Amino acid sequence: MNERDLRAWLGERASPAAAPDELRARVAAITAAPPVAAPRVGRRSLRRRSSWRNGLLLAAALAASLGGATLLAGRAGPTPDATTSLPLDRSLIAIASSGVALVDPVTGDRVLGLRTPLETWSAAWSADGRLLAFGLRDAIWTMDVETGAERMIAAVDGCRGERWWDCELAWSPDGGTIAVTLDSQLMLVDIASGAVVVRLDQPGAEVRSPAWSPDGATLAFLAGATLFTIPAASGPATVVVEESDEVWLPRDVAWSPDGGTLAWMAFPEAEPTGWKHIVIAASDAEGSNQRVLFEAGNCFCISGNWGPPGFGWSPDGTQMAFVTQEARGEFEPPSGGLFVIDADGTSKRFLIPSDGGRPLWRPRP
């Protein structure tokens, strides 16, 4: 069987020359139908959210600062946009969303913007909270958030950071290794030598969301819609959670700081409107005791205009930060935001508008 056979078969399979009249009538009726409200989250977050106009202004300011960055020759890395004191005991959330912003988790103040010569969605904190790692321009970079000193750690072809699915990073608790997921592979990058080792290759699956256990012994990751753990040193991967009717498309994984719980974002089936409802789910580290922790909001993930939702645990385990979207009205753009919530699912608070990205809570040294 050859390519010609396949093309002919596909052509025959898609053989109707035109859509049936019944479908034509259904589609023609779409714009005539009365508006149906898109999903909304609780009123509390809506009250606290800045207006869309304010969001645009802030986004425009950030874009302006990012756009004003000097494009450095060759493999230029990120640079901070100002000299700002960032003592290590200061709690911060980094959010990589086509640039990186450091945000105060209590006030929502944008403390510092990190300018990158290209978009990057990939970032990870070092365990001591001094450095951020980035995937950018086919390489892994680190940057001291206090001084702006940057260093290219290793070349990793394809890790461009320009699109959120290009590659994702996680820094080991001992500071010596950065785990990188790219295509079907989980790689380990040695910080000191720059050596890159492929730890796992799962052909045919998209490997994403690496997350180190707090003791550094285990990595969690997603391959397709399945959540695995794998010993960092050697040994096979183990399935923790598989996609099912109850667990839909897990996305973005995080360990609790005590190492006892794995949490992930889950998308129950998309609404017909294209909205995806998002929950934060969790299990014990080996996959038992699966449960939904709380509802986190929605995303219009299929639009192609928004980054992915994401979440992260606070260093003391009492809170989570997450990025999701809210519908604003039938014909208004959805409003994305960075939120903080207590780990028991109460006291949800809006921080800043955000179009997507993974919130990264600065570790405590």
Next chain:
Amino acid sequence: VLGERVIDEVGEDRAATFDAFASRNLDAAYRVATAILGDPAAAQDATHDAFVAAWRGWPSLRDPSRFDAWFGRILVNTCRNALRRSRRTIVTDVSARLAAGSGGGDHAAEAAVRDSLDRAFARLSADHRIAVVLRFYEDLTVDEIADRTGVSSGTVKSRLHYALRALGVQLGQDVEESTR
């Protein structure tokens, strides 16, 4: 470009623009959905859902130059949802085709090839089906498929490689290299 008009339109203008867009793209969208799902009724529902999603999401389209990719992405997502909802219920009836090919000769051989493809394609995952249809029916490049499905180019190549192997399709060298 139709998409450039979208952002500022309101009310009836917006509906008229959407209707024009739907009219222009309906046949092609239905054919793609049929190729992916293999079931006309499911394809109707998925196509309708895609246009509903596009209408609801119209204001979220920020970059008019990505208009086609935007709707294409919505369409493959609705097809993927349909497959996941009904992965055990969508079947392709090949009895008529087999009967037509029962006379022997070239027709029988063609029918056997198509039957083999029917069966193998039905066993593919949603993501693998979509990759094959976008590459060999819509003629998209690997990078375009990556953009439309929200995965990396490497993953698209991997999906195509494994899907074609599962389908038992041998590619010419130039095509092989483009999907490697």
